[in-house]
Amino acid sequence: MNKTxxxxxxxxxxxxIVCAGTLLLMSRSGWKIHLATMTPGDKGTTVYSKxxxxxxxxxxxxxxxxxxxxxxxxxxxxxVYLMYDRESLNRTTSLIRKVKPSVVITASPNDYxxxxxxxxxxxxxxxxxxxxxxxxxxxxxxxxxxxxxxxxPMEGKDIFxxxxxxxxxxxxxxxxxxxxxxxxxxxxxxxxxLAHHKMDEYILAMKRYAEIRGREANxxxxxxxxxxxxxxxxxxxxxxxxxxxLCITTESPNLLKIR
Numbered sequence: 001m002n003k004t005x006x007x008x009x010x011x012x013x014x015x016x017i018v019c020a021g022t023l024l025l026m027s028r029s030g031w032k033i034h035l036a037t038m039t040p041g042d043k044g045t046t047v048y049s050k051x052x053x054x055x056x057x058x059x060x061x062x063x064x065x066x067x068x069x070x071x072x073x074x075x076x077x078x079x080v081y082l083m084y085d086r087e088s089l090n091r092t093t094s095l096i097r098k099v100k101p102s103v104v105i106t107a108s109p110n111d112y113x114x115x116x117x118x119x120x121x122x123x124x125x126x127x128x129x130x131x132x133x134x135x136x137x138x139x140x141x142x143x144x145x146x147x148x149x150x151x152x153p154m155e156g157k158d159i160f161x162x163x164x165x166x167x168x169x170x171x172x173x174x175x176x177x178x179x180x181x182x183x184x185x186x187x188x189x190x191x192x193x194l195a196h197h198k199m200d201e202y203i204l205a206m207k208r209y210a211e212i213r214g215r216e217a218n219x220x221x222x223x224x225x226x227x228x229x230x231x232x233x234x235x236x237x238x239x240x241x242x243x244x245x246l247c248i249t250t251e252s253p254n255l256l257k258i259r
Contacts, residue, residue: 001238003031006101006146008092008123010082010115011041012061013186017206018151019105020179021172021223022239023068026103028175029242033070034099037061038088038119043079044189050078056188064185067178082115084122090136092126096146097139103238104146105225108153108164120150124228147238148228155209156224166224168240168249169217172210176221180207217248
């Protein structure tokens, strides 16, 4: 087992909101963590130019990833215009071949923003295509398909407001303070979220949602995940194997019966 995990999300700060606690726990378990964003988040501002805010947000992402002892990559697509196309598939496939992760975590296939929804579709295909010889990539193909997991959508609901129920939870209580610090690195987003989303105190909003998942898992703070179990993808739960009692599944005696 190559103990390397790659998290791929649309924008800087996405991973910090929905799965940074799990990334921290995996890092503590000896896993090498890589975090990639499809875009630099170049629309997340009411003040700066695209180039200015893109540079600022990439610097913020790099600072956040330092708390994971990890590496940050930006695939360089434009915020809001992310598409499932040849270029996005090739770049993402190349990244997977370069990093060679055993585990990939990405965004929910159903979420409030299309960039978020495009990302997991691209990542799913890239995980499969990483082993295909005739892809338009210079990196050599890998000889396996990585484990693929989807994080929660924002606020745990789809675009119709229907609650998304995780396959399992990860108890992140012991690393919540570090998760807060990671999200706090994205200082440029406080003003943007206040202006566009009418939402202040984004760190408190993140904590409130982690508390909701925590109550469902009968712990203080938790993150929810679903595993991609389609044909040819790994079927066992490597996160459960690695995180053990911190991974709370439907079989766990302390999971509240919310289904």
